Amino acid sequence: MSRRTTTPGTRFRLKPLSLLIASGIFLQACSSLPSSTQVDEDNASTGNRIERTAGNTRNNRQRGVVINPGTVELSPQPEALPSHADTVWYRVSNGLQFALDYHNEQIEDEIEWFRDNPGYIAEVTERATPFIYEIVQEVERRGLPLELALLPIVESAFNPMARSSQSAAGLWQFMAPTAASLGLKRDWWYDGRHDPMAATSAALDYLQALHAQFDEDWLLALAAYNAGQGNLQRAIRSNRDDGLATDFWSLPLPAETVRHVPRLLGLAHVMADPDHFELTLSVVPDQPYVHAYDVGAQIDLGLVATLAELEPELIYQLNPGYLQWATHPDGPHTVLLPVGSVPAFEQNLAELGDSHITWDRYTIQSGDTLSGIAARFGTQINVLQQTNNLTGSRIVAGDSLLIPRAYHPGETPLSASGLLAVANTPTVPAGQYTVRSGDSLWRIANRYQLTVNEIATWNDIATDSVLRPGQRLRLEPDTLATADANGTSNNPSALQYEVRQGDSLARIAREHGVSIEDITRWNQIGRRSLIHPGQELVLYID
Structure with missing residues (x-):
């Protein structure tokens, strides 16, 4: 299989990175992107692989395959590297191994969604900043395709605190039993599913095992990751018994899995050539953002912030695996710090002595x-x-x-x-x-x-x-306040509103004569939450 390389004429559009990574938004597992327009399953069967040569790409239109402009392979050694070559996203684009060999209507639907939602790509690439370099490093260390480094975008919108309605959690959206089987620690103090480094190691272990189990087919491995090994095995067995093909595109899989794999493939197409799709990526230098520092004993995270001369909120965001105010009494005691803050932290920690709590x-x-x-x-x-x-x-x-x-x-x-x-x-x-x-x-x-x-x-x-x-917080409901907040005291009409293409919270609020604050309160979402076509919101209209 040949690899696609980016040419000097391919330009990434890059977005300046804010100094403090914004707080994560709680999103559901594997639904950080909307459902694609339903496509005819007959068009999504076996005709999905693109044969590629060193100099061009062959378009098999008789099989319904569509080649996107700008995916032609050129010289892998350009005379002068473009300025974006020092970003981690450029590194990812040159480490793609299988995604660009596929293109069909399902993948095109996902590509179009990314094209139509440029703000989403800008936001998730910025949110990935603290951890994407380390993830890419680990993927490459194992000799795996860099498509896998993009999987947290599909799984959780790169939010390490994401939780799904099915209780999957973290960047890689692990269910509790799967996490336990992979050795991720979970208790009152710590949840390894939310620890970006621990969860990444476990996820890659799992993906490698699935890849080996399912004939070294990455599409099947990704499908098993999403649907479960048992469900995929049953789908393969069912098709085999009926004399049908057993490739991913032919299998009777859950609707979410049918969308999940094309999402990643579509994302890889977009990330391979963001300029072609008029997308802006956040500038993420191809260098470490964080340093893992093993304190060796339980330590208060607020104290870590003071010793590192940082705001506590940044320390909490970089260490989401710790559920309480300190590291685990029995370990782990490793904290992630911005690289530039490590010298100050080491010096201040040495002067502090042994008292960390x-x-x-x-x-x-x-x-x-x-x-x-x-x-x-x-x-x-x-x-x-x-x-x-x-x-x-x-x-x-x-x-x-x-x-x-x-x-x-x-x-x-x-x-x-x-x-x-x-x-x-x-x-x-x-x-x-x-x-x-x-x-x-x-x-x-x-x-x-x-x-x-x-x-x-x-x-x-x-x-x-x-x-x-x-600040004072109420930790129990106020019956009267709750009634007023939901509008129930005046008997308003509850409207189920389906988000349309181009909608924003401000636009929906303006059209229905309510405030953005009303919508976020009624639907228990943040003011900065991403909304997507097909999502349903509850509105109370007088």
Whole structure:
């Protein structure tokens, strides 16, 4: 199989990168792109492979194959490299191994969607910035095709915090059983599915195994990744028993899988020549953005930010695998830092000593229970047991408990053995919470076993809101406020609105006489959320 190379005349359009990566948007697994227009299955059968030569591409129109302009192979060694050659996306475009050998109506539908939604490509390529270089490095280290480095765009829109309606999670959208089978750790402190580096390693392990299992056919491997090995095996067996072809295009697969593989192939076509499709990519230099630093012990993420001289929110975004305010007590203790911040972090960490966690000392009151104290301080019983060397749940009034908590800038972290902690933390009023430094909606929701959408709805804020220390949040619904917010007190009509081509939240709000804030609240989405044709939104119209 020959590889396509990009010529000096092919120009990437590049978008300047913001200094702080925007907060991720929660998207569903494998639905970060819309469903393509349904195509005739008869046109999507066996005639999908393009035969290519070193100098040109042969168009087999009798089999319904369409060659996109600009995909002709030229000299693999241009005399002068274009300026975009130092970007990771250029590197990806030259590492494609199989996608450009396919083109059919299904793939063309996906290409057209990307062409019609240039803002999507600009946003996801920017969101990929912290992690795409490391992913490309790992894919190349294993000798795999760089199409696989694009898979997180299809799976999660490159949002490491993405969760699907089926509870798949992370860049690579792992279900919990699959994650466990691949050795990804998951508990109260940490979820390896959200850890970009751990999840990438597991995903590539899985894809390599599927590739070997299904006759080294990448389309079948990708289909198995999406639909499951068992479903693909049954589809192959069914076709074989009926004397039918068993290539991807011929198999009776779930509708989502039928769209999933062409999406990746269409994306690869687009990324191979973005200028041809008039698309702008964010500038992502072909060099590391992050450095993995093993602290060697549990450390508060807020403290990491202080030591690295960075904003806490950036540290949380770069380390989404940690679900709480600190790394896991038993490991991993590796934190991802921007490369440029590593020297300051190392120096400040060395001066700090061995104390990486801050503590509160709480005096047990009559009637207290370990479970009640854990709930009050947003922790777990086993964390209190481990911290205080308790073997059971029995506690005695008047004794003290050490309670690990989030670091506040300006504090000096104190060791647990020193018992030099602040006085008892004041009781949080029922149903309310005061935001502390380093808090995010995600961490507060996990701490109190709520969802981000619930907290956002109860407080009339967007799901991607940046919280301020001292801000008060309601952690339970206000019946009257909820009724007013949803418009139920005035008996409005609930309208199911299907998003059309070219729609935006502003346009929909203007057409229906409501505000953008109303739409985001009613549908529990962020103001910056991507909407796509075919998506349904609930509108309450008086």
